[in-house]
Amino acid sequence: MRLVLAVLLVAAPAWAQTSPPPQNLGTVPIAPALPAPTVDDDSSPLVFLLSARQAVVDGKLGVAQEALERAESRALVRSVKPSRAGIPSDQGIVADIAAARHALAAGDRTTALDKISAALANKDADAAPE
Numbered sequence: 156m157r158l159v160l161a162v163l164l165v166a167a168p169a170w171a172q173t174s175p176p177p178q179n180l181g182t183v184p185i186a187p188a189l190p191a192p193t194v195d196d197d198s199s200p201l202v203f204l205l206s207a208r209q210a211v212v213d214g215k216l217g218v219a220q221e222a223l224e225r226a227e228s229r230a231l232v233r234s235v236k237p238s239r240a241g242i243p244s245d246q247g248i249v250a251d252i253a254a255a256r257h258a259l260a261a262g263d264r265t266t267a268l269d270k271i272s273a274a275l276a277n278k279d280a281d282a283a284p285e
Contacts, residue, residue: 189221200226200248201275207255208271211264219267220259227252230279248277 192206203226210219230248255270 189217189224190215192218192222192225194222196225198229200229200252200279203229204252204271204275208268208275211259211267211271216259220256223252223256223259223271226274227256246277246279248274248279251277 192203192210194202194206203222207219207222207226210216210222227249230246230252231244235242251270251274255267255274258264258266258270
């Protein structure tokens with residue numbers, strides 16, 4: 156009995172290596188990178204918001220999504236105490252950009268444009284990134 160067990164333990168790794176890989180194990184396809192907006196990477200949230208608005212109007216939703224994500228990341232640059240680092244920002248511009256991203260993801264271009272306009276009206280939209 157021990158001999159059979161020993162043979163199985165030694166042979167199992169070799170058998171596993173020669174077996175064909177299982178098909179469709181529920182792998183998730185990787186999404187391609189979004190097309191980048193045609194603005195300088197060091198631009199303010201305002202520039203990315205303007206780019207996003209134009210991209211929505213032009214029907215370039217991938218460019219709009221990427222521009223909104225970049226605008227949001229520029230707007231999120233803030234100084235906080237380390238103990239508050241995990242607390243989400245309560246800046247209005249961040250909420251407007253997030254709402255625009257969600258509307259765009261839902262296919263609601265009108266609401267996306269409205270939220271982009273609200274973000275553009277925010278006094279923090281033209282803040283230069285640090």
